[in-house]
Amino acid sequence: MNLKKIRLHMISMPLKKPFVTHLQRVESREGIIIEVEDKDGLIGLGEVVAFSTPWYTEETVTTSYHMLKDVLIPLLERHGVNHPTELSELFDSVRRNAMAKASLEMAVWDLYARQQDKPLWDVLGGTREKVLAGAVVGAGATDGMIKQTRDLIEAGYERIKIKISKGADIDVVRTLREEFPHLSLLADANSAYDLGDAGHLKSLDEFCLEMIEQPLGVDDLVDHSILQTKLETPICLDESIVTPSDMKSAIHLNSCGVVNLKLGRVGGYNSALAIYRLCMENGIRLWCGGMIEFGVSRAHNISLSTLEGFSIPGDISSSSKYWDEDIIDTPIVVENGMVKRFDNPGIGVELNGKRLKEVCTFREEFVL
Ligand code: OSB
Ligand code: MG
Incomplete structure (x- = not known):
């Protein structure tokens, strides 16, 4: 798939009003937005949906960042993929950490659809x-x-x-x-x-x-x-x-x-x-x-x-x-x-660069 670069944007945004469950009160949402770029500059987007603390599942934004940076991105760098379905096998060597894996996989599926010039739903x-x-x-x-x-x-x-x-x-x-x-x-x-x-x-x-x-x-x-x-x-x-x-x-x-x-x-x-x-x-x-x-x-x-x-x-x-x-x-x-549904290629939406910059707390780029 000619993957060339991966960017991780750590973000933090206040909710309009807190979201309350018996386990947690979420007032501000942290997350990680992922861009996977190919050699032609096409970009696929993914998102880490783990929370700041492990109340819903054991993963957190911080554990996901670690998994992406130190384990999953290096795996992708070493092996590469020709199709997004190959990511499952590649990530099988890593136990659990579903949200970290999902975020990268989402971005690669989105990129794959954009490379085909087709909406991801299609x-x-x-x-x-x-x-x-x-x-x-x-x-x-x-x-x-x-x-x-x-x-x-x-x-x-x-x-x-x-x-x-x-x-x-x-x-x-x-x-x-x-x-x-x-x-x-x-x-x-x-x-x-x-x-x-x-x-x-x-x-x-x-x-x-x-x-x-x-x-x-x-x-x-x-x-x-x-x-x-x-x-x-x-x-x-x-x-x-x-x-x-x-x-x-x-x-x-x-x-x-x-x-x-x-x-x-x-x-x-x-x-x-x-x-x-x-x-x-x-x-x-x-x-x-x-x-x-x-x-x-x-x-x-x-x-x-x-x-x-x-x-x-x-x-x-x-x-x-x-x-x-x-x-x-x-x-x-x-x-x-x-x-x-969005009918543009991939997931059909792009990042709002201005808003992303406002809420970004940390950003890192990896060249594959
Ligand atoms: O249990 O479905 C859940 C939100 C965060 C974590 C777990 C859950 C939820 C929701 C969905 O209930 C809320 C939403 O995204 O609108
Ligand atoms: Mg539920």
Whole structure:
């Protein structure tokens, strides 16, 4: 693929308002934007979606930077690739570190599509002209959550996800359901419960949630399977699905009916596409998750979500939900619950150089 240069931009941007879960309050978002440049000056873009601290997964922005600089970029420099699918094998010698791997893989896929002068969605085999969007309301006071939900519905979102945890669950869901009887609503627990809470979680069944996301621990595929036999509400797995092998186990155990697929969490497109195929073959529904990310990752999420199997709305929201000004030149905009795919080559957006400079805290270039 004639890769010549890689640039890492460490960035930091305040959120318009803090995003709260029972595990973390995110007020400012750090991330790494990656540019991979070929010998003709074409540039592919990627993004590290790890957080500053390891609350969602074990990776952080700092561990990702280390992996990219000291391990993954040197591997790419030594071996090179002719096609982005070769990156999986190359990175197989490195255990885990999915988000670091995914960021580089995203950029190489984007570059590959640009080299073919095709949109990335087309290279991936996508068909949807508009992808199904949805928004997330973080934890907080119930009246505040109602107001946020109302504002999001007014902004055109047709599916809302709320964060729940012990002590902030049944009453919150009941109040929201009473306020919005016909809303497509789901609840994400980010592993707040264990199997001992099965009876408590069962009382959520009456509120017709589309699904409950990651109620139990990251490693609890067996417990999720037992919980699913007790709940009518479908379980959706997020943190528990990192590899295609996790997906096979979840299918075998009947641990979920739905999967929240995130490119970063699963290590990039090659792994995501393998998980996607497993879901399609086994009747598991799936949607594309969000990471309070910047526009580069949002544009990748849109490319992925054009695949036919993304038949339910994801956590794909407008750039303006979190950012005053995004770091891409064409911000993502949700209209009537959908986002139009970009038809330019690659992910279809470029960096907003001025904004990137404003939020960049550190920058490094590697010549391959
Ligand atoms: O659990 O899905 C999650 C954001 C950061 C980390 C984990 C999760 C989330 C979200 C999506 O809920 C929020 C968004 O990007 O809009
Ligand atoms: Mg989740």
